[in-house]
Amino acid sequence: MSVSYRNPQADAWYRSILQNPAGFPFRFTYDGEPVQGFPDGVFSRIEEKSVREDGREITEICWKKDAALYITLRCVHDFLYGVTEWTVWFENRGNRNTGVLADAETVLAFPGKYPVLKGILGDHVNNYRPYCLDLASQPRYFESNSGRATHVNYPYFDLEYGDSGVMLAIGWAGTWRADFRYNGEKQEVEYRARAVNRLHTRLKPGEKIRTAMFVRAPYMVRNEDAACNYWRSWFIARCLPPADGHGTPLQPFSTCCLASDTGRPNSDGSISEGYDTWRPSLEKMIGEDVKTDFRWFDAGWYAAPDGSSPREDWWGTVGTWALDPVKWPGNSFRQSTDYAREHGMKTLMWFEPERVTDPEALAKNWGYDPKWAIRLDGVKAISNNIGDPACYRWTLNRILRTLTENKVEMYREDNNSDQAALWQYLDGLEGEDRSGITECKLIDAHYRMWDEIIACTLSYGGCGFVDSCASGGGRNDLESLRRGVPLLRSDADRTTTALRLSMTSSFNRWVPMCGANNKEKPNQLSPTGALDPYVWRASYLPILNVDSQFVQDPGQDFSLLRWGLKEWKRVCPYLLKDFYVLTPWHIGTDTSGFTAFAYFDPDAASGVLLAFRQETCREDMLSVSLPFAGAHDQITLTDEDTGETTVLEGKDAASGGVALLFSRPRQARLLWIHDAYSID
Secondary structure, X not given: OOOOOOOHHHHHHHHHHHHOHHXXXXXXXXXXXXXXXXXXXXXXXEEEEEEEEOOEEEEEEEEEOOOOEEEEEEEEEEOOOOEEEEEEEEEEOOOOOOOOEEXXXXXXXXXXXXXXXXXXXXXHHHOOOEEEEEOOOOOEEEEEOOOOOOEOOOOEEEEEEOOEEEEEEEEOXXXXXXXXXXXXXXXXEEEEEEEOOOOEEOOOOOOEEEOOEEEEEEEOOOOHHHHHHHHXXXXXXXXXXXXOOOOOOOOOEEEEEOHHHOOOOOOOOOOOOOOOOHHHHHHHHHHOOOOOOEEEEOOOOEOOOOOOOXXXXXXXXXXXXXXXXXXXXXXXXXXXXXXXHHOOOEEEEEEOOOEXXXXXXXXXXXOOOHHHXXXXXXXXXXXXXXXXXXXXXXXXXXXXXXXXXXXXXXXXXXXXXXXXXXXXXXXXXXXXXXXOHHHHHHHHHHHHHHHHHHHHHHHOOXXXXXXXXXXXXXXXXXXXXXXXXXXXXXXXXXXXXXXXHHHHHHHOOOOOOOEEEOOOOOOOEOOOOOOOHHHHHHOOOOEEEEOOXXXXXXXXXXXXXXHHHHHHHHXXXXXXXXXXXXXXXXXXXXXXOEEEEEEEEOOOOEEEEEEEEOOOOOOOEEEEOOHXXXXXXXXXXXXXXXXXXXXXXXXXXXXXXEEEEOOOOOEEEEEEEEEHHHOO
């Protein structure tokens, strides 16, 4: 990388917190007594080990608190980026219950004037809306209590203070809270972060729970673009899971669902697909040269708990994780995945292991134990208690069997319910002083489940990652994204291009590897529902989901499909590089302005600029600055559609000298960026 993120102050801070465990930025209460850090006299050090690998130091220290409670700290410091992360485990190794654990949280202080907090809100009601908050005026807090960690609020933060700043994250797929408070006398921001908001529990002998993964990533220059690309660079290098078992870095890829191409009614998912529908679609895709990297096999493929074949209700029939023998008799589904593989396509398959339906029928027909089902009057969804070891193994074995027998390369997971109320209900059944224990067990089991599923798919040459989904963007916490990527960053941005562009301008600052569908239903994304260049270019994300009819639409424009796929492939090399938003953010319903952003590779001195004049925009000229251009004597911009090339002085391009003319509303321009001296 041409940009150096080495931060001596961050290295020194990391050394100081390990050398002085009493000052480690973690606290909790134990039987009502506050405990700060891991001080001698309160804890006895049992074991310590440390390893260096790939520019990182990984240290694990185990302390004994009393005859029952043992605490393990795992702390990782990245010397290349100056990022420190830590997780704490509590374990009962004794033969009696521990005291009550509560209020486990990370506490950090950041000294400096003029503190400003920046970030984005979550999916659903907030649609990744960005914010910029003056902390000197009042305290701020964010929390998630639904059980889906990245709906409504988002556990990633950019705190600017003094002449520098820090990126902060909470890696936990359940409930969490973050508080920011500025002390004007000290000129210092206090940051408190926790997961499992209702934690107040004793541990029984043999039980072990963990906290969130907390991340501190300080940067040395107070600049939003620099902070964004520092974070993206670290995320891509250290958080993206590998593509395969050889450690190949994950790169952009494309997918396509065939469910709309069956000629049968399709309520949602892949419920209309069957043994006799897939071949014509794949043959046509291959013949027309519009093949994608993955065939997407979505919800509705399974037998219902009572053994029937669901025709419309994919949501209310989950739990068996066995292929519907009416739709998929014998080994017919394996035949479809084999055919795809033979022609250079992989398969991804939808599951939802945290929810069940009709537990009694599952017990009668599939060997399920109804006591694993967490049910509560007034709550429609039934949670599957994978925190119970027997339930975990029953569920996982069924998933692994289906994946393995059909050689499915990628596991796609959804979660279509807010489960926190059910967790709290089960806590109550546990008895006194057990609040939070269900969430702890379920989230930890979920991470372990993904680890085992990834090991399974890798064993036969599949993917080293999963698809992370929870009604769109509900599970994009950092710990989950070490294992998965969001093929759909939201269920909402399939609706309009204005919302899609709005989300790209905010979400892609934080999660570089993400995707969206370029078409799904009539009258979405474009006025006529047609897939045109404007929709294509608004959909150029690292994961491109092509949703089209190849056989059933007699008017399908295959030349446009080929054009879009080929242009996206040319853009792909830049989509995981530095990212710059060049226009003010707009809400998803605002079509009256421009949206522009650029991806730039500083090592290759090249990139791509995408600019959009939206549907009701009255202006025809947009002037933008390219913040990265000042490092170059000259920059060339080449228009993809006209071939016209413009040469600009780097300093002019960096200070608003890039003028883009649009001939009509709802027009997308794509310009290739090069250092003038790097062109042959």
